[in-house]
Amino acid sequence: RQRVALCRALMMKPDVLLCDEPTGALDSVTAEEVLNTLVSLNQAGTTVIVITHDPNVAERARRIIRISDGQITEDTRTEQNLNRGQNIPTPLQQAVADEQSGMVAARSLIKFSDFLSRISKSLFLPTIQSLVTQKLRTILTMTGLLIGVSSIFIMLTLTGQINQVFKNFFETQGSRKAYVSFDWRAAERTGAPRWRGLNVIDELPRLNKQVENYGRIDATLDASGCTVLSPSGNAKSTLAGVNSLLEARENALVAAVGRLPLPNEFARSIPASKVALLGSDAAIKLFPERTSKQAREEIINQTIVVRGCSYEGVLKIIGILEPQDSLFDRDVNSAVYVPTSTLIAGGVSPFDRRMVTIPRESINPTWFAKYVVNVLRVHTNDKFPFRFFASEQHLEKFNLMLGILTGLTLVIGALCTIIGGIGVMNILLVNVHERIQEIGIRKAVGARRNDINGQFLLESVGLCLLSGVLGVSLGIFISWLAMQIAKSQLPKTAAISFSLDPVALIVALSVSVGAGLLFGTWPARRAAELDIVDALKQE
Numbered sequence: 001r002q003r004v005a006l007c008r009a010l011m012m013k014p015d016v017l018l019c020d021e022p023t024g025a026l027d028s029v030t031a032e033e034v035l036n037t038l039v040s041l042n043q044a045g046t047t048v049i050v051i052t053h054d055p056n057v058a059e060r061a062r063r064i065i066r067i068s069d070g071q072i073t074e075d076t077r078t079e080q081n082l083n084r085g086q087n088i089p090t091p092l093q094q095a096v097a098d099e100q101s102g103m104v105a106a107r108s109l110i111k112f113s114d115f116l117s118r119i120s121k122s123l124f125l126p127t128i129q130s131l132v133t134q135k136l137r138t139i140l141t142m143t144g145l146l147i148g149v150s151s152i153f154i155m156l157t158l159t160g161q162i163n164q165v166f167k168n169f170f171e172t173q174g175s176r177k178a179y180v181s182f183d184w185r186a187a188e189r190t191g192a193p194r195w196r197g198l199n200v201i202d203e204l205p206r207l208n209k210q211v212e213n214y215g216r217i218d219a220t221l222d223a224s225g226c227t228v229l230s231p232s233g234n235a236k237s238t239l240a241g242v243n244s245l246l247e248a249r250e251n252a253l254v255a256a257v258g259r260l261p262l263p264n265e266f267a268r269s270i271p272a273s274k275v276a277l278l279g280s281d282a283a284i285k286l287f288p289e290r291t292s293k294q295a296r297e298e299i300i301n302q303t304i305v306v307r308g309c310s311y312e313g314v315l316k317i318i319g320i321l322e323p324q325d326s327l328f329d330r331d332v333n334s335a336v337y338v339p340t341s342t343l344i345a346g347g348v349s350p351f352d353r354r355m356v357t358i359p360r361e362s363i364n365p366t367w368f369a370k371y372v373v374n375v376l377r378v379h380t381n382d383k384f385p386f387r388f389f390a391s392e393q394h395l396e397k398f399n400l401m402l403g404i405l406t407g408l409t410l411v412i413g414a415l416c417t418i419i420g421g422i423g424v425m426n427i428l429l430v431n432v433h434e435r436i437q438e439i440g441i442r443k444a445v446g447a448r449r450n451d452i453n454g455q456f457l458l459e460s461v462g463l464c465l466l467s468g469v470l471g472v473s474l475g476i477f478i479s480w481l482a483m484q485i486a487k488s489q490l491p492k493t494a495a496i497s498f499s500l501d502p503v504a505l506i507v508a509l510s511v512s513v514g515a516g517l518l519f520g521t522w523p524a525r526r527a528a529e530l531d532i533v534d535a536l537k538q539e
Helices: 002-010 028-043 091-100 104-133 137-174 183-188 204-213 244-252 280-286 293-297 339-344 363-377 391-434 437-445 450-486 502-528 532-536
Strands: 014-021 047-051 062-066 070-079 177-182 213-219 224-231 233-242 255-258 274-279 303-307 313-321 336-339 354-359 387-389
Touching: 002 028, 014 028, 028 047, 047 391, 062 354, 104 137, 137 391, 137 450, 137 502, 177 363, 204 213, 224 280, 233 280, 244 303, 274 280, 280 313, 313 336, 336 339, 354 363, 363 387, 391 437, 391 450, 391 502, 437 450, 437 532, 450 502
Parallel strands: 014 047, 233 336, 274 313
Antiparallel strands: 062 070, 177 354, 177 387, 213 354, 224 233, 224 303, 255 313, 274 336, 303 313
């Protein structure tokens, strides 16, 4: 029993070892073995304090303190006992000698290795065994937390990527544009007369001269409800006016076949050039039998007839456009694009009630739109009300809706995380009750409160971290799948692609670890505070 007690005391490798009559009831051989072990431990750095009535035992110590009737009567140090007991080369003594002959770095490495071994044996191994033993319970406990973590990861990932997608889309679709128009509602409310519009031939050039330091104003003339006839088909379409080659490029008009109008074809010359660009859908409707690229090249230089609207005339096809993203304008690919000068020459009214403002790079689009509104009021002697709408407001509204959706989803994810964490805490409390004897036995063989507390806390963190890793993995798959689906639905110009968001990853894993620490503290503390005697009494 004394040797077992000594083994139990040495299991945790203490810095100080207290021995009360360690050889009191032992035979001489066993007593000598115990004394040699104590000497070896002392030489390895352990402080050994022995209480004994045996002078032979006391002589083996470096320092001897004699106590009589509660008073210290003698305190002596003797260095001659340092090497006693070395004639018996026990394995422990040999290990001590080898360690003392090594370098300081080697000793530090050994201590660090012992520390890791102790942590592994006292914390990690019991934790893993506990989780593996209760597989079904572990899986069910992890489910709620897994859903919460995956929800948080998915929304943080998709929010950032979708926000960037639409930001890129608006930039490619003229996000710096704003639309200024006559305010019909304000006119009806105030009794203001109707405005016939700005004359794009005479007034618009003068207005552009006035605002040229800040940007430019483009007309938006068109002819809607037109019947377009071709040699092989007909279609209802809109003739959309294009003011310049610069505007055509800003509106992402790219010729798949043929060419864009030349600069002189935009000029208001007499006679006006009668050229047209077909949207991709308009080309299919007007020439349904020519769908291949080679067949479409034969369409170039053919003529179409337009009638039934404010424009009447014949147009020559000079190009067929690449398909455009139709997320905000379904008719963008069904229109026929012609120079604005051609529309006016064909009978379309030159008075425009709705204009597009394009600021310079350093000018805010909203500010420039307001500036143009004020210029129009001065130009019309403040007789008419005007309003504006900037394209960037679309993005602001979208970001607001996306932020609300993200917030709601994060709240749901947080609730799932809390529910999952409560489940973890409940299971750990049950584990503490089921494993009282285990806790008592571990304490009996030298486990300290910190060891018990660390084991259960590690179980909680390990369970939550495992849930977080699985939740992140599920979130990555769902996010990737969502982005693949979005490629077929969202704008092509948005360049959609999935990329791992490190912020979302760190937040998701931090939440899982935090939940483990938060909800595992109470069960771990209850386990650590169990009394060893009460724990060992449990059947």
